[in-house]
Amino acid sequence: MPHLQAQIAVIVVNYGTADLAIAAVESVLARTHDGYSVEVHLVDNASSGEDAELLAKAAVQPGWTERVVLWLESENHGFGRGNNVVLQALAARAVPPDYIFLLNPDASLENDAIAILASFLDDTPDAAAAGAQILRPDRGAVTAAFRFPGMASEFSEALGVGTVSRIFASSQVAFPVDLSRQRIGWASGAAVMLRFDMARQVGFFDTDFFLYYEETELMWRLQKAGHDVWFVPEARISHVAGAATGMQGGKHLSKKQPSYWYDSWRLYYVKTHGVWGARRVALARALGFGLNVALRTVTRQQVRGPMNFWGDFRTFVLRPLFFGNPAEAHPWGRNAKTKDVASK
Secondary structure, eight states: OOOOOOSEEEEEEESSOHHHHHHHHHHHHTOOGGGOOEEEEEEEOOOSTTHHHHHHHHHTSTTTTTTEEEEEOSSOOHHHHHHHHHHHHHHTSSSOOSEEEEEOTTEEESSSHHHHHHHHHHHOTTEEEEEEEEEOTTSOEEOOEEOOOOHHHHHHHHHOOHHHHHHTGGGOSBOOTTOOSEEESEEOTTEEEEEHHHHHHTTSSOTTOSSSSHHHHHHHHHHHTTOEEEEEEEEEEEEOTTTTTSEETTEETTSSOOHHHHHHHHHHHHHHHHHHHHHHHHHHHHHHHHHHHHHHHHTTOOOOSOTTHHHHHIIIIIHHHHHSOTTOOOOGGGGOOSSSSSOO
8 A cells, every 4th residue: 555645635435337436536646736745545335346356456557556545345335434434544644634535436527626626725714625516428517516405495396396496496405507606505525625624523424324415414514513615616527427326416317216315314304403303304395295296196297206205205214203213324335236325
């Protein structure tokens, strides 16, 4: 393992996307980052197939051996815990990095994004995190900046009626894709830089989350601690949406939300709103979806929403919230066999 001591540590967490993860690392190594010293940590979350071999072969290439640390894990930690493997090791250093940059394995730098974000954080001491603009392969922008979700946004999203969504526009989670530089609630974990000491102050990622809502909850804690989160669109990355997670636009490509999505949804609200607050939000989402079904049945339109919503929402959200342990966290990754359980 190379001996590294850089200002910025880039973390890429891979599961089943080795070729893309290698390209992501290469996009970092190919730039000089305006003089900032950068090290890269590539975590493989016990991928099935040949990922470990492919990554190990890449790690001994010229240019990698001096700057890249490969972490071959024996279990799938999910996104937050996978990042924590590196974050805890960095915290044990006598001099940890100033910043950490989280980059999806199916993403790559479009410009000097790392230097742009680091320079912004240098100049903005109250900022704990800064997210980059995310582009599709065709260079169209996608949403990368968000408000924190709540009762109004959950109700209007589940209802799926344009007029109601406009009424609750100020509560909608996603900001417009053409958003200018400004403070936001949270930034996509696919491309975000965090100030290391502030992230360590709040305890890094919550280990109860396997996948989804973990960066939202982390940035909620950062803001609760008095720090700001910004969106900096001048920094740009390209992202093959859904390659690492099976999700696009918050919805799963199979039209059925993974079970751990519901688990993370419930955990997020319990941790940020308390048990009674989480119950109220859950009922608001259930009411919105119920009205969605009723309205679209009457008008003979297709119901909008994930497949098997009622069964999964009842099993993984309502039952634990009202009749079980609201803070129960399932070890989803231990025996994960599907590709969409890896990274953001």
